[in-house]
Amino acid sequence: METTIAQIQVIPLQYYILFCSALFSIGVIGVLAKRNALVIFMSVELMLNSANLLLTAFAAYRNDPAGQIFVFFIMVVAAAEVAIGLALLVVVYRSTKTIDINALNRLKW
């Protein structure tokens, strides 16, 4: 365990932060720019995982396991969210034969 932490600490913390920010921004842009609901989902996952990565990095640097425990929680919640989200997508596809989010504008009223 100590060796893993030591290996992680080889790379400076700023790198992790920059990397995670980049990952998160890619996710945000993906969510904003794409019209395919599946891709949007993937982008959301990307954002979640960038946050996870940052949490583990901080946990390792601060020698605080709480961050890692949080990551597990986030994974569980994300899994549940994906299950529901995909189920919704399947239903949307069945009724509209497309997963373009603009097809959902009929939900507005």
Add this chain to the structure above:
Amino acid sequence: MELISILLLVFPFLGFLTIGLFQKQMNRNISGILASAFIFINLILSGFLFWHVSFSNQTVETQLFDWIKFADISIPFALTIDRLAALMLLIVNGVGLLIHIYSIGYMKGDAGVNRFFSYMNLFVFFMLILVLSSNYLMLFIGWEGVGLSSYLLIGFWYKDHANNDAAKKAFIMNRIGDLGFLIGIFILFITFKTLSISEIADKASLMPSGDLTLMAITICLFIGAMGKSAQIPLFTWLPDAMAGPTPVSALIHAATMVTAGIYLVARSSVLFVLSPVTMNIILVIGAITALIGGLIAIYQNDIKKILAYSTVSQLGFMFMALGLGSFSGAMFHLTTHAFFKALLFLAAGSVIHALSNEQDIRKMGGLRKKIPFTFALFIIGTIAISGIPPFAGFFSKEVILTAAFEHGMGMGMLTTFISLLTTIYMFRLIFVVFFKAESKEIRANHHVHESPKVMLYPMAVLAVLSVIGGFIQLPKLFSETQGFDNYLSPVFEKATGLVSVSGTALDLRTEWMIFSIPLLFIALLIFLSYKRFVNEKEFIAPTGIQKLLSNKFYFDEIYDFLIVKPLGFISAFFRGILDQTIINGFVNAVGSVTLFAGKKLRLLQTGNVGFYLILMVFSIIAILFFNIIL
């Protein structure tokens, strides 16, 4: 003994609950009997208590529970039965029972008869609380309770709007008096730190005569008494209260509830004797009320209104007795008045019943032969109230007249004059209703019938009481022992011990004069009114002073102009300007602004998910940004 005094309250309340809750299911013939049975049990119990209290010469104190208790305030729910309360018990339950029985006949066939009897029992319940209470707060509960039942029973025939108006008038007029009473209770509490009647009497008897606080207290209490006992200026509700069924007028508005004011003053006798100013106010108010009530009664044409103004006048008479310091005289007149006025009202009810709800005496006449029993009972009541010996009214009036003459010659003359008014209006009533030639309405009406026995017997009992009731106490002229005075003397001894006897005792000659001169006048007046009223062919439209009297001194009109109209104007102002424009405008503005905002913001919901996402992301960025810079 304690148990009995609690049972006294339990039975009428039980009657109210059973009849009131099952009024839809209960057979209409049973409710009256049930209600009467409860009051009958009560009468037996109160007879027993009366016997106990009179002979063992001790008061029965019953503490049910601590009612209000915090810090140094302690107000128990407790009953006290002394001689005064025992006397009132007998009057309330005795007269109450007779009137309940009478009502079985009178209310027969009315759709709401069950409701009627439940209210009647409720009234008896509250009246007993009033009479038995050991502190002023409980007395106030009873006070309000009888006001409530009075309201319910005046508006008993609620489908006629005039009855509802009369009920509301009675309730609101009483509220004015009750406010005075309530303020009186507050001052009592601040001054004495207790509300127990006996403790207050003990503490007050140590205070100097003419104390300002005592004066404030007694004036406030008297304002309460003015409302309940229909004294000027709060008397106009009582004649209107005749809108209720006649037994109600007899029980509540003649025999018991309206005498609560006299009972209150008699109960607080120690406080009152210590403030001579209040006693004088009571005397003056009582005299004015007795005078005005008597004068108005002469020119009324509604049989019940005549009796109502007569009640106002007699109540004024009792207050005069209180103002003169003759507490037992007032209670004596209260007792005899309960008998003969209840009798008169019931007999009037019998007349109304016989004529199928006709109350205008101009449409009667010659009823002497058609309803002979009612006629006989009416005559007995009239003789009793006019003060002709040996009937009850004579003895009680004698006590008051003596007290007035002891106070001074002028006072005595005035009191005699007022008491003679009684003769005029009562014998006018008798002559017009029973002796005058039959009116065309009577000739056209072939259904004139004597009332059933269930109505006649209670009246007969009251008639017997009206005849012999006065012999409890013979005038000083004939008897050394003053039965009624002696009976009540333990109650009033504390009060009478505080004041030195002011008036001069009367010599034998004056006493004979008081005794005989009114009788001469009464005989003369009966003769004159016989001449005047029996042979009067047509009713002449009143003119001048008569018009003033037949319109009740325009009291209602004056009140209408001075109070009701301005109040209506202020209400209209507040409703129109303050409520409709300002408050309503503000509330409406909140609603319309929300609606407007909703209408505009709705357009943001395009249904484009991409747009939502952009909005969400930028909002989050904005929030974070504000978090950082703030």
